[in-house]
Amino acid sequence: MVALAAREPYFFxxxxxxxxxxxxxxxxxxxxxxxxGVSEQNMVSVAAGMARTGxxxxxxxxxxxCYARPFEQIRNDVCIxxxxxxxxxxxxxxxxxxxxxxxxxxxxxxxxxxxxxxRTYVPAFDADLEPMVRxxxxxxxxxxxxxxxxxxxxxxxxxxxxxxxxxxxxxxAVIVAVGPIAGALWLAxxxxxxxxxxxxxxxxxLGGAAPESPPPALLEALEFAxxxxxxxxxxxxxxFGQHFLHALALLGRSVPALLHAHARGYPSGRYGSQTWHxxxxxxxxxxILAGLAECAKTPRVKA
Amino acid sequence: xxxxxxSHMEMHDLARHARRRLLRMHFERRVGHLGGNLSALDAxxxxxxxxxxxxxxxxxxxxxxAGALYITMWSLGLLADExxxxxxxxGTLLAGHPVPGWSEHIPVATGSLGHGFPVALGMALARxxxxxxxxxxxxxxxxxxxxxxxxxxxxxWSHRKLRNLTVFVDLNGLQGFGSTRxxxxxxxxxxxxASFGLPVVSVDGHDHxxxxxxxxxxxxxxxxxxxxxxxxxxxxxxxxxxxxxPLTAEQYATALGELE
Numbered sequence: 001m002v003a004l005a006a007r008e009p010y011f012f013x014x015x016x017x018x019x020x021x022x023x024x025x026x027x028x029x030x031x032x033x034x035x036x037g038v039s040e041q042n043m044v045s046v047a048a049g050m051a052r053t054g055x056x057x058x059x060x061x062x063x064x065x066c067y068a069r070p071f072e073q074i075r076n077d078v079c080i081x082x083x084x085x086x087x088x089x090x091x092x093x094x095x096x097x098x099x100x101x102x103x104x105x106x107x108x109x110x111x112x113x114x115x116x117x118x119r120t121y122v123p124a125f126d127a128d129l130e131p132m133v134r135x136x137x138x139x140x141x142x143x144x145x146x147x148x149x150x151x152x153x154x155x156x157x158x159x160x161x162x163x164x165x166x167x168x169x170x171x172x173a174v175i176v177a178v179g180p181i182a183g184a185l186w187l188a189x190x191x192x193x194x195x196x197x198x199x200x201x202x203x204x205x206l207g208g209a210a211p212e213s214p215p216p217a218l219l220e221a222l223e224f225a226x227x228x229x230x231x232x233x234x235x236x237x238x239x240f241g242q243h244f245l246h247a248l249a250l251l252g253r254s255v256p257a258l259l260h261a262h263a264r265g266y267p268s269g270r271y272g273s274q275t276w277h278x279x280x281x282x283x284x285x286x287x288i289l290a291g292l293a294e295c296a297k298t299p300r301v302k303a
Numbered sequence: 304x305x306x307x308x309x310s311h312m313e314m315h316d317l318a319r320h321a322r323r324r325l326l327r328m329h330f331e332r333r334v335g336h337l338g339g340n341l342s343a344l345d346a347x348x349x350x351x352x353x354x355x356x357x358x359x360x361x362x363x364x365x366x367x368x369a370g371a372l373y374i375t376m377w378s379l380g381l382l383a384d385e386x387x388x389x390x391x392x393x394g395t396l397l398a399g400h401p402v403p404g405w406s407e408h409i410p411v412a413t414g415s416l417g418h419g420f421p422v423a424l425g426m427a428l429a430r431x432x433x434x435x436x437x438x439x440x441x442x443x444x445x446x447x448x449x450x451x452x453x454x455x456x457x458x459x460w461s462h463r464k465l466r467n468l469t470v471f472v473d474l475n476g477l478q479g480f481g482s483t484r485x486x487x488x489x490x491x492x493x494x495x496x497a498s499f500g501l502p503v504v505s506v507d508g509h510d511h512x513x514x515x516x517x518x519x520x521x522x523x524x525x526x527x528x529x530x531x532x533x534x535x536x537x538x539x540x541x542x543x544x545x546x547x548x549p550l551t552a553e554q555y556a557t558a559l560g561e562l563e
Contacts, residue, residue: 042421042455049425052410075424081403081411
């Protein structure tokens with residue numbers, strides 16, 4: 001974002017967040033860096049008004065304060081008017097961990113992808129941010145960037161950025177994961193022998209003008225895979241899994257046995273770290289891999 | 304927008320014709336919402352004909368007065384009679400609340416209250432920081448100020464001290480299901496707003512000269528328009544039901560008679 005500021009003018013509005021993070025951007029943008037205060041509804045509408053003049057505007061907050069509090073402003077002022085406001089929500093899924101339920105974003109892209117023109121970006125790796133920021137800056141329609149932390153310690157082997165990427169091939173299950181959790185799955189399985197190693201696909205862009213359209217190589221892999229794992233730190237309703245299976249059904253594809261690992265809210269009513277919440281929902285890597293092995297025993301079904 | 308200002312008498316005649324045309328459009332399409340349209344019409348006509356310049360923008364935050372906006376556009380030659388006939392019809396662009404994408408004179412869709420003002424604020428701020436010319440005018444209702452987002456925007460505007468924005472308040476005292484006094488008191492609204500640190504002026508919202516003078520003399524201000532809901536039609540004035548009701552043929556004839 002700092003590099004982008006050097007290339008082109010844009011407005012960046014924060015809802016009074018960014019201490020020890022956004023200072024370099026504040027310095028780079030000068031008066032175009034706007035702390036809009038604790039008023040997310042106004043912030044989004046102001047950003048829409050800025051975009052209406054032809055200016056580029058970005059809005060930043062902790063994820064739920066970015067998409068949930070100002071939802072009507074996103075719907076009416078941004079999306080109905082087809083204005084290219086870029087919403088940046090920090091802390092996708094359970095990322096804010098013990099900060100509590102109000103700070104989690106478990107239904108963000110499911111809600112936002114119902115809106116006209118909206119496209120969601122879920123970077124999986126640090127290296128994704130540069131091409132994503134470039135794409136977001138050039139985008140003429142609304143967008144939501146869901147930030148999390150890369151879970152891959154070594155990004156040197158990453159394939160060239162694309163909305164759908166195959167991270168590794170294998171003869172085991174096919175895993176399609178949204179965002180950073182793909183890195184953890186890759187790390188845990190990359191040293192397995194080919195017969196046991198799952199294929200792993202990471203999806204980092206959802207909806208918009210190019211909705212879920214699985215690449216041919218993925219469709220081909222699904223023809224032979226014993227099991228499909230769809231993994232996302234988002235509730236099932238409106239989540240990627242539903243969109244993906246809908247796309248497969250429209251394509252007339254059969255699907256293997258299915259494991260959909262997704263956020264399940266707060267089953268125990270207790271709170272903890274992101275890792276703790278993932279485990280409670282069966283979203284941790286060992287539980288996912290065990291679930292895939294179990295599912296592989298069941299026959300294929302028609303989508 | 305209007306290249307030159309109209310005289311007092313010309314504005315008076317224009318407003319009378321516009322009222323008649325507004326009533327006709329609503330009557331022919333059996334559409335209500337007349338009370339707030341009639342309270343806002345004089346301000347909209349004045350701002351567009353006597354205040355705004357080519358680079359200026361107007362946002363109707365009280366989107367339920369879309370009829371008055373369409374009639375104002377008609378008075379500027381931007382809409383034809385045939386287009387007004389499509390008001391509320393299937394396939395129309397002239398919806399009951401302004402929809403986007405077809406006229407530069409409707410910068411954004413409005414209708415849900417509490418949106419137009421902060422959007423106008425964003426337009427004004429971007430223009431200010433970019434050094435672009437042009438003023439942004441915004442018309443709000445009074446009941447709309449019960450929305451929290453309006454006060455968020457007021458805090459933000461006051462902090463930024465933007466002078467390229469003027470916000471009008473159509474203070475007709477009646478809202479959807481009662482008077483503003485009875486529902487959620489808006490008493491002393493001007494002083495409440497002024498306490499946020501912004502200049503506030505109050506004028507007769509049906510006096511074209513006063514509206515124009517206030518707008519021109521007070522950039523960066525809130526202008527409270529003291530208005531009458533249903534203004535110009537005796538049986539509608541200060542009657543809450545005309546927030547909703549369409550005209551019968553008899554009522555339409557009576558109303559036109561009062562506007563001869």
